[in-house]
Amino acid sequence: MPPPANARPSASVELRATALEQFASVGFAGTSLQQIADAAGYSKSSVLYHFASKEALLEEVLTPAIDRLEAILEVFLATAETVESRRRFVNDFIDFILEFRLELHTFINQSQSLRGIPVIDRAGVLIVRLSDTLCHGEASTEDRIRFGIALGGAAYTLVAGMTFLGQEIAPADEIRPALLVVVTELLAPVTVRTTPSRK
């Protein structure tokens, strides 16, 4: 029987977490199995015992995030679009971003160089669907740009940006409302500003 869930994390869990950090900060190509192994306190052979290959490790690391994003999109597609449903979607989306910042950053900023890897391609079509959905069909350049900036901007800000712009990452409960305002402004621009004028 597996330990009662409060034992120390298993090797494969530790390795996944370590690998994710490395992939997000140094890139997939820039991360060696040796680095991952050293950082997690195992040997390179151990990494390859738990994961068939470096690529397979990437897949296992990213899959939960893609699954979650897919689920969010399905929910949004399943209901008729109203101002309310769109607002709820943006909310879910921000939860997703905050929970999976490292995964998001990884496949946002490296999808082009990792084409052909199944999980990356899945993420690619998912993002296109997201984009099409939010701009419902008729796709003005500005709408596309809004979506792209929100997506890429959030991915950058929450991983790379915060680490040296704001020297320390602000706590999630401070980031969330600010992120909500900005992303809402980008993705649901019809909505009236919810905060009083800044400054």
Next chain:
Amino acid sequence: MPPPANARPSASVELRATALEQFASVGFAGTSLQQIADAAGYSKSSVLYHFASKEALLEEVLTPAIDRLEAILEVFLATAETVESRRRFVNDFIDFILEFRLELHTFINQSQSLRGIPVIDRAGVLIVRLSDTLCHGEASTEDRIRFGIALGGAAYTLVAGMTFLGQEIAPADEIRPALLVVVTELLAPVTVRTTPSRK
């Protein structure tokens, strides 16, 4: 005397351009000197003849962009801040983004993994200064996030995003006005919306 400027580009120019494309799309770590050489039609040895090292090549590729960004910031800092000067700054900034999209994408998305390389560090402090300037001192989390999203979002959208969101990159004169609206909205939120409500 050098050729009258309409001769075919010299090797080092071709190599810089090729290297930039590779760095922006596959990452610095993911790009080998062999790839650059092959793509440009030279040998690896030739690359190392023109540039002392892979790192030096990166520096030469990014320096013009950083210089330009520095100049834009200096101009903005030299004049008293008014709504007009801020508007002009955003305009310059967008010109910069459009002209140096690949360079921007490269050092935005890889600065963390390339720390220690002089040109990258220069870019780093420059971005912090930019951020501090735009948020003048008192730095609310939301303002930081606005700046980060504009910066990272633009870098992503104009390189990675456009290539598969909008299947083909829209012409610059179509992107520019849309980008201007969105970035202005993010960086100079006081200004009234300049476009009629969309859709």
Next chain:
DNA sequence: ACGCTAGCTGACCGATCGGTCAGAGCCTGT
């Protein structure tokens, strides 16, 4: 005609890459 230099290249270097494999250590069921 000659030598010099700039541009370029292939051969080669040690290090590291992702990946394979044959065990070593340990826990468990019998």
Next chain:
DNA sequence: ACAGGCTCTGACCGATCGGTCAGCTAGCGT
């Protein structure tokens, strides 16, 4: 006490990495 799995590891593999070096070639000044 023994056998059989898990987990983990070091030794090792061919390929490729960034980088060095000697030498080839074409053009130019003299």
